Structure formats: structure tokens, C-alpha cells
Amino acid sequence: MQWSTLIVFLVLFVFVTALGFIAAHWRKGDLNQLHEWGLGGRRFGTLVTWFLMGGDLYTAYTFIAVPALVFGAGAIGFFAVPYTIVAYPIVFAVLPRLWYVAHKHNYVTGADFVRGRYDSPLLALLVALTGILATMPYIALQLVGMEVVISALGFPMSGWAADLPLLVAFVILAAFTYTSGLRAPALIAIVKDSLVYITVIAAVVIIPMQLGGFGKIFAAVPPAKVLLAVPTGQSLGMYSAFATLALGSALALFVYPHVLTGVLAAKNPRTLTRNMAFLPAYSLVLGLLALLGFMALAVGVDKVPQYAPFFKQYANNFAVPALLMHSFPGWFVGVGFAAIVIGALVPAAIMSIAASNLWTRSIYRAYINPSCTEAQEASQAKLASLVVKFGALVFVLIMPATYAIQFQLLGGIWIIQILPALVFGLYTRWFHRYALALGWLGGMGVGTLIAAHLKFASSIYPLHAFGYAIPGYAALYSLILNIAIAVVLTVVLRLLGVAGGQDQTVPGDYHATRPA
Amino acid sequence: MTTRHSSSGIHPRLWWRLLLLVPIVATLWVPWYNHREPTFIGIPFLYWYLLLWVPLSSVCSAVVYFKTRDLA
DSSP: OOHHHHHHHHHHHHHHHHHHHHGGGTTOOOTTSHHHHHHGGGOBOHHHHHHHHHHHHSSHIIIIIHHHHHHHHGGGGGGHHHHHHHHHHHHHHHHHHHHHHHHHHTOOSHHHHHHHHHTOHHHHHHHHHHHHHHHHHHHHHHHHHHHHHHHHTTOOSSSHHHHHHHHHHHHHHHHHHHHHTTHHHHHHHHHHHHHHHHHHHHHHHHHHHHHTOHHHHHHHSOHHHHSOOOOOSSBOHHHHHHHHHHHHHHHHHTTSHHHHHHHHHBSSHHHHHHHHHHTHHHHHHHHHHHHHHHHHHHHTGGGSGGGHHHHHHHGGGGHHHHHHHHHSOHHHHHHHHHHHHHHHHHHHHHHHHHHHHHIIIIIIIIIIOTTOOHHHHHHHHHHHHHHHHHHHHHHHHHSOOSSTHHHHHHHHHHHGGGHIIIIIHHHOSOSOHHHHHHHHHHHHHHHHHHHHHTTTSOOEEEEEETTEEEEEEHHHHHHHHHHHHHHHHHHHHHHHTOOOOOOSOOGGGGSOOOOO | OOOTTBTTBSOGGGGGGGGGHHHHHHHHOGGGTOOOOSOBTTBOHHHHHHHHHHHHHHHHHHHHHHHHTTTO
16 A cells, blocks of 8 residues: 555545535525435436436446456456446436326335325335345445455455444445435535546556557457357357346346436436436446456456455455556555545445435335324434445345445346336336236245345356256346236236226326427 | 327327337347457457447437427
8 A cells, every 4th residue: 555545545535525514505405305305306407417327327336346247257247338228228218207207296216106106005115125125235335345445545454443444434424425415425426427537547548558458458368258158059158148137237227216316306307318318428437447357357466466365355356456556656546446435435325315215205104104294204214324324234244245246236136126016107007006016026036036046146047948048137037027927917816806006197197298 | 289198199209219229239139249350459349349339329319319309
């Protein structure tokens, strides 16, 4: 560790922390109201929405987890690029409908919508619980990213002192989220993105120059890692794994509570659709960062003796920090490390806010205290944001972290199960509420069993069908089961004449009202 | 003006939305791009092809935005 690294890092970190607290006064609103604290007053325009959605989509996942997978497993890690390409067109087509209906009925979460649409507190509860549960491993991924970088700054890696820096970062995160709500990460995201762009541009220009160009970099990568394994007579190889990881992750992404929060905080749907054309700028950053995994391989950072203890502790997740330390002067490493840590803080804040909106609206007010005041509601949300972050810490402690990306993939397996209720519900009332609930149960059960069967160390399940092995992302397989159950049981329940409940919404709520 | 969900069905210009499917298909069909050649500044095809689709998908979204923005 160099002093220059530590000083630059600390200066940037203190600056951002101050910004987090100042944010409470930005576009001032009454932070004792849930939609002010948790949705920033629904007033964010195109630019702030862009930073906010970028802030919650590109995270320690982008900086640490994806390059680590490329470093360790090669081409398969690049699935993250089609994942983010595929996600935006889907968001573009689907989520404006949610914005309209949520705005009309003052829904703050996806669960609010499901409750109104299906007249089913049960289904809304399942959606809310799934959102809270799935957010925890995703926040855990952010904590792992912070931990890896903070340890690289030279803090001890074992004993009680090892946890201290992470704890400090964690407390600061919790404190400014509590006081400023969604305004804090929105404001910090602007600084974060500047740091990220500086770091990434420097890295993809300077490191290949140091290594003699991309040709030399890829020549140094073992051939088996450069391309995906081609299908054989018995197996679809890596092809199906790659495509299902990308599609499954994209489908999971846009039902995450924090993404829906970003959507609902926009001031109008045009702000959203316009952003779908701009947001891919982040995908480019993600793709370039993924290439850092290959650069780390070409350098052989894991064979540098001084990094050996870090790789022993954090496995492949240390690839990018090691590459930065190997390639740049101390002060610039400080900039890069600050980019990664702040890039983890911002989404962790947004995710915990989203999960606490869910808790407050869809569980606390629905089941525990239906007559609560607005102030009680907001203070419940603030407390819940703390609880969710501690839940995330539990995941960090109990899950193996050879590849940090497993946290996010596990979250995906869970969150994707609410897609039928939420997304199909934006288009049709055909599905029966109990069929959706049982479909959820099936998908959730099987998805979790697969993840446990793979010992939470992988999310690729080799499905055997038609004499082929079709390795694919467990989230997608369990979603297909979920939908199949929902379809079959809807038919059965309708034949039996089981009541479907009263729909609170009408077709006109799902798009702009215009004169006939 | 026409309503979007009038009795005559969806607005004809909403068919532009099918353009949103193009980047999805182009980046999920692996056999099209799982090759080393042709390389670009030393980067194998797999990687630069997928990266190229980032701006291309932006263009698709932008076209759909401008064609349908008064309808959404």
C-alpha cells in the first residue's frame, strides 16, 4: 500500500460522504413522507434519472464481479454485455405502463400494484417478501466489492481490525441513507460516474499500451478461455449457458425493487424511454471493464507474490484491484479504488431504500399498522433500510465467494419469480391470483433447490431434455416452471369458478390519457 | 387524434417497437458470433461484435423513441 493511494481515496470518500448528508437539502421536500424520502418526490428529470439508474445498474457487479468471472472462467463472463443490451429494450417496452398505473393510484412499489390489480394481499405479500429477500444478496455483492478494495488499501485482513474499515463504510452508508433518502445516492451517483469514466478510460487505453496491444493480451489468454465451448452431440455446451445467463439476468433486472424505484422516481415516462437510448453508455463501460479480466490474466496478477495473500482471501474477485495496483501510480490507484467503493455504496443505498419502501408499504401498512400516519410510515422505511443492510451482511458471512457474481445470480433466481404477477399483470388480468401465487411457490422452491444443489457456488443447471444436456441459468428454468404452473392452474381455477377478485385499475390507467 | 387502444386495435406506428427485438436476437444467438476471426485491433470477433451492439441497440431505442414518443 502507498500513502498516496490512501490519501486520494480518503479525500474522495470524505467528499462523497459530505455530499450524502447535504443531499437532504437538495430540491427540498418533507423527508417525513415516504414518497419524498423513498422516491425523491417523483421529480427526477432525464439527467438525474440517467445517473440514478446507472448508479443502481452498474455496481460492484460491474467493477469486481464480472471481470473476476472473465479472469477465472473466460468468455462466459462476457454474458454480462448481452445481458445489459437485452435489458433496455424490455424496460423500454414494458415499464412506462407501470409508471402510468403507479402514478394514477399512488403505488410506491411493485407489490402495491399487484395488490391493487389482483385484489390479493397474499400475492402482494409474496412480491414484497421476494423483493426484500432478493435484494439482500445483491447488496452483499456490493459489500464484498468494498471489502476487497478496502483490504487492498493495506488494512489488516484478519482479526477484529479487519472488519473495521468495512464497518465504518457501512455505518456511513446507513447514516446518509437514513437522513437523505433517495436524494443521497442520486447526487453521489454523479460524482461516482465521473470517477468511473476516468478510471475505465485510463485503464483501457494505458494498460493495453503497456502490454503491447489487444492482440498480445488475447494471445496470452489460454485458448479455451477466449471462446465459448462449442456444442457437441450430447450437450449444448456453453452456448445455452451464455444465452440463458444473459436473458435470465435481463428479465430479473427489471423487476428488482431498486430498478422499479428508479422508474417510479422519474417525473414522466418519456424521461424513461429517452433514457433507454442513453443508458447503454453504461454497457460500454461494463464491457470494457470485463476486458480488464483478460488484461489481468495476461499480466498474471495472481502470480505476483505481493498479491498472493489477497487472492488466497478473495479469490478471483481481487483481479481488478491487483491489475490497477500493478499498472498505475499510487495516486491513480486511489482514484480507481474510490470509484469502486463509491460505485458500491450508491447502489447499496438505492437497493436498501427500495427494499424498505416494500417493507413499509406492502407489509407494515398492509398488515401491521393499517392506520399509520405518513410520518410513521417514513420512519418505518428508514429503520427497514438498516435491517436490510444487516441482512446483506449475513449473506456475506454465510455464502462462499469464489465468484462474487454468485450473489447477484442467486438474487436473480429469486426476484425473477415475481415477473409473471408483475409484468404479465401490466398487460392482462387473465391469470388467476392464486395460480400466480402457486406458480411463485413452484419457481421459488425449485430455483432455491437448484441453487442449494449447486452449493450456492454456481447458477448453471444442466437440464437433460430430448437426449441433450442443456446447461442454463437456474432463474430461467425455474421461471418457465413458474409460468407453466400459473397457466395450468388459472385454467383449473376458472373452471372451478374460484373468485378472481376485484381489479382496482382500468385499461386507461396504463397509458397516457389523450383526447379521443 | 387517435387513442392508443381504440377499437381499431393498436396504433400503426407502434409497430416500430418491433425494432426493439433486433438487438435482443442479435446478441442472444451465440453461433453468430462465437469466433475468433475477424479480429479488430487484436480483439476477437466475439468481443467486438457484442460491444458494437451496445451503440447499435442505442440507435434502435432512439429510433423507436422518436417514432412513438407522442404515443407513449
